[in-house]
Amino acid sequence: MTFMPPPALDDRLKAAFADALQIPADTVQDDLAYRSIPQWTSVAHMALIAAIEEQFDIMIDTDDVIDMSSFAKARQIVTRYVAVGG
Amino acid sequence: MGFWRLDHPDTNPALIDGATGQGLTYGGLRRRVDAWAGRLGASRKPLVFLLADNSADAVAAYLSALTAGAAVALLPAGVPPDLLASLIDAYRPDRIAGPAIPALGGDYEDQDRLGTLTLLARRRPPEGPDPHADLALVLPTSGTTGSRKFVRLSHRNLRANAGAIAAYLALTPAERPITTLPMAYSYGLSVINSHLLAGGTLLLTGDSPMQRPFWDLMRDGRATSLAGVPYTYRMLARLGLDRRELPALRTLTQAGGALEAPLAARFAAMADARGWRFFVMYGQTEATARIAYVPPERLKDKIGAIGIPIPGGALSLDPETQELIYQGPNVMMGYAEGRDDLARGDELGGCLRTGDLATVDGDGFYRLTGRLKRFVKLFGLRINLDDVERDLAADGGAALACVGDDTGIRVVVEGSGPASASLAARLAERYRLHPSVVCVDSIASLPRLDSGKVDYAALSAGRS
Numbered sequence: 001m002t003f004m005p006p007p008a009l010d011d012r013l014k015a016a017f018a019d020a021l022q023i024p025a026d027t028v029q030d031d032l033a034y035r036s037i038p039q040w041t042s043v044a045h046m047a048l049i050a051a052i053e054e055q056f057d058i059m060i061d062t063d064d065v066i067d068m069s070s071f072a073k074a075r076q077i078v079t080r081y082v083a084v085g086g
Numbered sequence: 087m088g089f090w091r092l093d094h095p096d097t098n099p100a101l102i103d104g105a106t107g108q109g110l111t112y113g114g115l116r117r118r119v120d121a122w123a124g125r126l127g128a129s130r131k132p133l134v135f136l137l138a139d140n141s142a143d144a145v146a147a148y149l150s151a152l153t154a155g156a157a158v159a160l161l162p163a164g165v166p167p168d169l170l171a172s173l174i175d176a177y178r179p180d181r182i183a184g185p186a187i188p189a190l191g192g193d194y195e196d197q198d199r200l201g202t203l204t205l206l207a208r209r210r211p212p213e214g215p216d217p218h219a220d221l222a223l224v225l226p227t228s229g230t231t232g233s234r235k236f237v238r239l240s241h242r243n244l245r246a247n248a249g250a251i252a253a254y255l256a257l258t259p260a261e262r263p264i265t266t267l268p269m270a271y272s273y274g275l276s277v278i279n280s281h282l283l284a285g286g287t288l289l290l291t292g293d294s295p296m297q298r299p300f301w302d303l304m305r306d307g308r309a310t311s312l313a314g315v316p317y318t319y320r321m322l323a324r325l326g327l328d329r330r331e332l333p334a335l336r337t338l339t340q341a342g343g344a345l346e347a348p349l350a351a352r353f354a355a356m357a358d359a360r361g362w363r364f365f366v367m368y369g370q371t372e373a374t375a376r377i378a379y380v381p382p383e384r385l386k387d388k389i390g391a392i393g394i395p396i397p398g399g400a401l402s403l404d405p406e407t408q409e410l411i412y413q414g415p416n417v418m419m420g421y422a423e424g425r426d427d428l429a430r431g432d433e434l435g436g437c438l439r440t441g442d443l444a445t446v447d448g449d450g451f452y453r454l455t456g457r458l459k460r461f462v463k464l465f466g467l468r469i470n471l472d473d474v475e476r477d478l479a480a481d482g483g484a485a486l487a488c489v490g491d492d493t494g495i496r497v498v499v500e501g502s503g504p505a506s507a508s509l510a511a512r513l514a515e516r517y518r519l520h521p522s523v524v525c526v527d528s529i530a531s532l533p534r535l536d537s538g539k540v541d542y543a544a545l546s547a548g549r550s
Contacts (some may be wrong), residue, residue: 024214043520043522044520
């Protein structure tokens with residue numbers, strides 16, 4: 001796997017969020033959290049996990065699935081997977 | 087005697103509110119309910135709108151309304167303001183209680199607080215007749231959260247269904263169910279009612295299994311059971327329920343639509359390995375909640391069946407159409423579309439035509455084969471495609487048709503109708519559907535039958 005600079009990771013993660021939660025990409029900020037917007041439901045969360053797994057070609061552990069409670073947290077988790085993968 | 091009398095030893099734990107960590111004994115809950123019932127009562131039988139959020143106070147307010155002899159309508163706490171406004175317009179409730187009530191204009195004033203809930207009272211008594219003496223509860227028809235149509239349920243309906251469920255699940259005071267479904271949804275409410283009847287302890291949470299606090303409450307509260315619609319089981323499969331350390335768990339229940347056969351077999355095997363009881367069940371809000379269940383020991387040879395009738399109920403098939411017919415004391419009084427309908431008495435006489443088509447095998451187990459009416463079940467909610475169609479057409483102008491199955495809804499717009507993105511967004515918002523299960527496209531002209539009606543079969547067959 002090629003080295004992935006963080007800005008690219010951020011953009012791709014934002015795109016996955018915007019797509020799964022059906023919100024504009026520029027509203028995806030660090031403080032975006034589960035239940036902070038009506039769109040982030042359990043159904044959207046399942047879609048989000050699937051989108052992130054596909055985008056980064058990773059398999060997310062169940063503990064990380066339930067801990068992914070904000071955009072900042074998602075970045076932290078995904079960075080860890082991508083680093084291991086690389 | 088109804089479960090709302092909370093007739094259990096004072097010191098037994100009745101509920102734990104996961105959000106606040108607050109616990110209440112049956113004695114404590116009864117005192118709260120008695121105090122609040124006095125504040126909800128009125129000289130005439132009131133209609134109370136309760137925006138319910140799976141909190142201790144929401145449960146207490148619900149029981150208070152039943153105790154006060156009010157008619158209570160349960161709505162999801164997150165009900166969109168425009169829908170709430172249209173419901174208020176149609177039903178003119180005497181009181182509105184909830185954790186956060188959107189601004190309502192001049193008809194209501196702050197009356198009181200019920201714990202953390204705000205209680206509003208209508209300034210002037212609403213016009214129209216009082217709710218019928220037998221009416222206890224009105225619930226949104228499964229899933230048509232965007233519609234004003236409610237199911238009317240009596241005290242007898244509630245008592246009968248809670249009793250039947252407690253009987254076939256063999257509930258005892260040792261049960262500690264965790265709430266996985268909203269209490270304004272008939273299945274979610276049936277878990278609360280039946281366990282209060284049995285004297286169990288409710289673990290209340292608005293969190294979903296997709297959030298860590300849910301699992302913390304499940305573990306710390308020593309949850310003995312969880313209830314789920316097919317979507318819940320898809321989540322639980324993704325989260326690896328079988329690999330979780332859950333020593334207290336002993337019962338899973340499933341309703342709210344057919345669980346896909348592979349998933350049903352997977353959870354049946356998991357339950358077997360872990361020593362859990364797994365109940366696959368069937369019901370409708372029109373029957374308070376529950377109609378049929380598969381005894382867990384028969385599940386493996388009856389995958390895909392809805393089972394046998396609950397205690398006190400009977401199932402039969404219409405000899406001509408094969409429509410499934412249910413008879414029992416939990417069959418609703420009827421529907422309502424506005425305040426005046428609440429004054430009506432029982433219109434069904436305990437007999438419900440389910441709209442589902444079925445067969446029955448030699449062991450008396452029923453199996454659904456199709457539907458008489460055009461509705462789909464998504465996320466456990468029943469959505470009438472004709473309602474959706476009417477709803478969207480009312481906004482637009484262009485001819486459109488709505489088809490679908492239990493995996494999603496497809497709206498087909500004739501010619502160059504309203505932009506598909508805005509239609510999809512409206513549908514998602516009104517019915518609270520994730521856009522992944524909604525698809526909108528256009529067609530030069532809708533296929534029609536000789537009668538001029540849309541040919542839904544042709545339209546569905548064309549689905550790619």
